[in-house]
Amino acid sequence: MNLVPFLRRGLFAALLCASTALPAWSQTAAAPAPATAASGQPAFQIRPVDEAWRAALPREAQAATQAWMDRLPADVVARSNSYFEGGYWLQLWNLLLGLAISGLLLWGRPSTAVRDWAQRRFKHMALSDAVYGAFFALVGWALALPLTIYQGFVREHAYGMATQHFGAWFGEQLTQLAVSLGVTAVLVALLYAAIRRAGERWWLWGTAVVMGLMCVGLTLGPLYIDPLFNTYKPVEEGPIKRAVLAMAQANGVPADNVYVFDASRQTTRVSANVSGLFGSAAVRLNDNLLRRSSEPEIRTVMAHEIGHYALNHIPKMLLQLGVLIAAGFMFSAWAMRRLLARFGTRWRVTGVGDVGTLPLLAAVFSAYLFVVTPVTNTLIRTQEVEADLWGLNLAREPMGEAEVLLKLVEYRKADPGPIEEFLFFDHPSTRTRIFNAMRWREQMLSGGAAAP
Numbered sequence: 540m541n542l543v544p545f546l547r548r549g550l551f552a553a554l555l556c557a558s559t560a561l562p563a564w565s566q567t568a569a570a571p572a573p574a575t576a577a578s579g580q581p582a583f584q585i586r587p588v589d590e591a592w593r594a595a596l597p598r599e600a601q602a603a604t605q606a607w608m609d610r611l612p613a614d615v616v617a618r619s620n621s622y623f624e625g626g627y628w629l630q631l632w633n634l635l636l637g638l639a640i641s642g643l644l645l646w647g648r649p650s651t652a653v654r655d656w657a658q659r660r661f662k663h664m665a666l667s668d669a670v671y672g673a674f675f676a677l678v679g680w681a682l683a684l685p686l687t688i689y690q691g692f693v694r695e696h697a698y699g700m701a702t703q704h705f706g707a708w709f710g711e712q713l714t715q716l717a718v719s720l721g722v723t724a725v726l727v728a729l730l731y732a733a734i735r736r737a738g739e740r741w742w743l744w745g746t747a748v749v750m751g752l753m754c755v756g757l758t759l760g761p762l763y764i765d766p767l768f769n770t771y772k773p774v775e776e777g778p779i780k781r782a783v784l785a786m787a788q789a790n791g792v793p794a795d796n797v798y799v800f801d802a803s804r805q806t807t808r809v810s811a812n813v814s815g816l817f818g819s820a821a822v823r824l825n826d827n828l829l830r831r832s833s834e835p836e837i838r839t840v841m842a843h844e845i846g847h848y849a850l851n852h853i854p855k856m857l858l859q860l861g862v863l864i865a866a867g868f869m870f871s872a873w874a875m876r877r878l879l880a881r882f883g884t885r886w887r888v889t890g891v892g893d894v895g896t897l898p899l900l901a902a903v904f905s906a907y908l909f910v911v912t913p914v915t916n917t918l919i920r921t922q923e924v925e926a927d928l929w930g931l932n933l934a935r936e937p938m939g940e941a942e943v944l945l946k947l948v949e950y951r952k953a954d955p956g957p958i959e960e961f962l963f964f965d966h967p968s969t970r971t972r973i974f975n976a977m978r979w980r981e982q983m984l985s986g987g988a989a990a991p
């Protein structure tokens with residue numbers, strides 16, 4: 540699924556300067572590179588097992604789960620924990636940096652100077668708002684660049700997951716910037732038109748604007764944005780393509796081809812998605828998945844993704860996000876009223892309808908998003924459990940599922956405590972997911988149903 544990467548790349552990332560406020564939703568799994576990335580770190584390695592190991596696996600779900608978990612070497616677990624827990628702090632640093640940037644813009648002169656210049660230069664309010672929106676996105680991008688470089692390049696290389704040299708990586712950052720300038724300009728123009736038109740109830744109309752843009756982005760993103768970063772080609776004819784296409788079509792996914800994209804130019808992670816809205820669909824998997832996983836593993840991953848589509852997870856998530864965004868805008872309206880009453884004169888802004896308050900809206904709204912992170916995580920995690928079970932029912936490969944899940948430990952902590960999982964995990968932990976697969980195996984085997 541690719542709603543959140545879209546949000547990340549465009550709408551909110553630009554608006555909030557806090558791209559980690561929203562969790563990565565689409566990455567289904569991550570797998571190791573064989574002898575991998577430019578960092579020279581030892582490759583992520585889990586010893587393969589043979590048929591005898593699989594045959595001797597206990598039937599009881601807890602014991603079987605433990606047997607899978609015992610295959611994780613201590614150094615792999617330690618590295619994965621350190622990578623994932625570092626991410627908790629990065630969420631906080633991103634928020635604080637975003638707040639600092641907003642503060643700088645509100646208290647400094649340049650922000651209102653740009654607003655005034657744009658309003659003199661362009662007759663139409665929408666146009667001057669759009670120009671200010673692009674300015675805001677550009678300043679946010681530039682000031683956050685050191686953290687972005689650390690988080691997106693240095694750190695990914697240190698953990699052996701990035702495959703790009705700096706020039707190529709930075710080129711993609713510039714492409715993303717161009718997209719986000721355009722998206723933010725449109726968003727800000729529409730949002731402030733709605734705010735001025737709707738008065739006190741702007742939070743409602745603001746939500747409608749954001750939802751509308753999300754639908755446009757979900758429809759156009761796979762067609763026009765994704766190809767800016769990767770090349771999509773039909774998967775070669777063969778058993779894998781036939782199996783994936785059969786699963787998709789059997790479940791009403793309107794797709795007639797399966798596409799592979801060259802994610803290995805950016806990362807060693809494995810991922811896949813089924814994207815599309817309003818009757819369109821594209822079944823896509825990345826080349827890491829295709830190259831580094833067995834056929835049962837690929838089928839189970841794709842069955843999970845098809846599950847997201849068949850269960851209408853995108854429309855449902857849009858509605859849930861709509862409620863969250865509406866609540867966030869309501870809170871923002873309340874908080875901004877108070878802050879503007881106190882500081883409005885010093886910030887040289889007139890009221891919520893003044894586009895010069897955009898940094899304030901971004902600050903208040905990103906603080907809200909930060910606080911509700913466990914809620915968004917839980918909404919997404921709930922869908923992930925559904926898709927896992929749905930995928931097991933379709934692919935009937937609990938062993939392949941568990942095997943892929945072990946690989947995923949590369950970038951997601953394997954065995955967190957329950958509170959930690961509730962707060963920080965947008966996908967269930969490896970232990971939870973393997974347990975679900977092993978429970979499926981135990982019950983389906985002993986229930987007398989046709990065993991896989």
Ligand SMILES: [Zn+2]
Binds near residue numbers: 565566567843923926
């Ligand atoms: Zn999923």
